[in-house]
Every structure is written in C-alpha cells, then in structure tokens.
Amino acid sequence: MTESAGRRSIDGLIARDDPAWPLVLSWAADPAAHPSRILPPDPDHRDAALLRLQVTTRSTLGAIVHESGGIALHDGWLRLLGSGRPPEAGDGTRSLVRWNEEAGAFDAGAGTAPAFLLVADDVLGGFFALNGGRFGPDGLGQIFYLPPDGLDWEPLELGHADFVHWCFFGDTSAFYADLSGLCGWGERPLPGFDRAYSFYPFAWSAEAARGGLDRRVVPVEEIWRLKSELAG
Template sequence: MRSLEALLETEDPAWPLVREWLGSASNPVEVLPRDEAATGEVLHQLQVTTRSPLGAVAYETGGLLVDGGWLRILGGAGPRMRGNLATWNALGPHPAVASTRGVLLVAHDVVGGFFALDGGALGEGRGGAFYFAPDTLRWEDLGRGYSDLLAFFLGGDLAGFYSAYRAAGWSEAASRLSPDEGFSLHPPLWTAEGKDLTRVSRRPVPMTELLALQLDLARQFDGDES
C-alpha cells in the first residue's frame, strides 16, 4: 500500500476545484467537519490520491449533506457522520457493512438508495457510477463517473431524480434524521402498493440496516428468477 504522504497530492490537488463546485452549487449543501487524523486514515485505506475529487472529498471533509440531508455523500471521518468511505466499503479495522466486492459505495439517500462506483461487479470495472434504486432493487447505470456524479449532486435536478420517491413532508422529516439513518418504508417502494406514496409509512433505521436488507432481497429475487 502507498503511504499517506504519497497520496497527499501537493502540486495539483483537487480540493480547490471541489471547493469551487461547492461555492457555485445550486442545491443546498453542507460540508461536514472532519477529523484530520482520521480522514488521513480513510484516504490511506482507499489508496486514492487527493489529486482526484474522490480523494479530496475523503481527506478534506467529514462528508457532505445535500438537499437538507436527503442525500449524503460519503467523505472521511468526522463527528457528525459516523459512516465514511472506508467503513462503508469494509476497509480497515472497523467496517460498518459486509464487504461489497467489486463496488465502491460513495453516497446514500434517506429512502434507501445507494450510489457506487463500479469496480467490476456491475459492468466493466471502469469506475462508472451506478444507483441501487429502492423501487427496483437493481443497480442502474448512471452513465457518468465520480466527478460528474458529484457535479450532479451539487447542481443537478434532484427534485426530478427523486420525484417518484418523495411524498409531501418527507423532506422535512429527512432533515431531522442523523446522516447515518434512513427511512424504512412500508409497504416498500418496490411493491405495487408502495408506488402510492400517500399510503407509505416510514420509520428511522440505520442506513447500514437498509443496505443489508435490500441487497439480501435483491439476491433472493435474483435466485427466484434463475
């Protein structure tokens, strides 16, 4: 593994560019405080340099909250959000979830959607961004890389993206959640009954619980179809 010093790009770091994107963001975004020593460990576990936007977000932030906390972009370690790019990808001594081989989880949302970069499990392993949709329990190719995904989070049409997943009052309720929590929905969005959001109830649960449950359900469905 490369040392932390080798990963800290000094000549052409990406953080100034990411900071420009944050300053011009049209969607509300909050940069969470970081623990500098801990973010260094996260970067070391990821083995990416701060020349990349992914490395910059990992090292310079404790994560990002977008749209009042509806969307959570994973970063390094900090006091506000326990989950980070290392723990969510089962890297290091304190994994938050079981290993998801061949994908790198980079963000999640309150309705149980997860964003990941393809490391070989979802396609050609070229780092393309995918979304695990809570209404299909399938990974959907977003046709963009991490930088474009981050730009979409900060300035894209999130209201349109989430139009089928967000009922009246859900945004306000989401803003009261911990960044490590999401909504367990009943009936689930992937059922016929769950398409009518006015009839869907919600309760806060850990995001790690949502990921484990939905990946397990997706595997069961794949088994039924085979």
C-alpha cells in the first residue's frame, strides 16, 4: 500500500515488535485495576483511523484506536475512545477520528497533525485532550482536562500512556471528589458511551454554586459544541 510523501503506510504503523496493546490488556486484567469493558474494534475503520492519526501501535494511543472500539471504565464513568463501533453492531460508539473531525480538531482531508486530540471524556461532560500545540508548547504531548464545572483547560502533567494507566489504577474517586454534587461516585446506572449529563444552570455558573441543578442525559456532542465555544 503506497502513501503520499511523508505519510506512513498501514504496515509501517502496525508495530510487529513491542506493540502497546498487550500492556493495555495486562492493565485491564490486573486484579488491582478499576473495572473496565473493552469494546471490539470496528473492522472497517480501524486501519483508516490509524492512517489518519499517523501514530503506531507501539503507542497506547495507536494501540487503543486499532485494537478496540473504545474502553469504558468504572461502569462507563470514563470513556477512552478507540476505532468506534458501527451502529449495526448494536453497541455503536464514536470513533476517535470521526469524533475529532466533527469536533473540529482537524479537517477530514488535511494532512497536518491536529492541534489537539480528544482522547477521552467522562459521564459528567468533562473532556480529556492530547495537546498538539493548542494549549501551548510547555505541555506538548500531554493531557489537558476541560472539567464540567469550568471553562479552562487544566494540565494533568501526564502523557497519553501515563493517562491510560491512571484511568486503570489512579485515585479517580479523589479526582472527582469536588464534583460529587453533580453525580455521586457510586451512582449507577450511568449514561451510555456516547452520552453524558448536562446541567442547568450550567455547572460553571454562579447560579450553580448556589445549588438546585437540574440534570439530564444528552449526546456528548451537544455538550462539546457548547463548551468548545466558551472554553479558553
């Protein structure tokens, strides 16, 4: 398979030596890990997704995109994006590439690397993005978080692999402790992979600080459209 100049073929992106997927599987299988569910990859999209991203499966990002449709942790509280699942599969979910194209991270036909890449989100409407320059040069290649109760991206000082490890093993309940008023950590069931809670008054508003929030389940893209227009 021939690619345009400067772009690697699918054979060049699939790592035969030292792929990251066995490491991710070992994290998921570890008795100390948080509960997770790995969705099978979309067989018709996984190669195209890897080609679009131009990352190898030696990276956790490439491995998760190529080898999974996504990973749900804590019964779906956290969602790591993969190749997605087609609607006809019965468990259709967003693909990382298509989601980022729709979210404006990069143009579908462009050959340049995205300035940011949405790699995960949570049930509260928080978004995790990999910095490709959008959030400044100091945190290049690191994960930033846009919380449900704020409009500023916050650096987590974690690369993608360390972030995925944190999703499996980190003190996530402490991370979300200040947001317990939006949804209790042990509250179940939770919205599906492509949906999240929306709050009114908006969770970042002065009115919300006084309490009395109304909560409803909406598509994740509805929350992203609003917050991306307002976020710094």
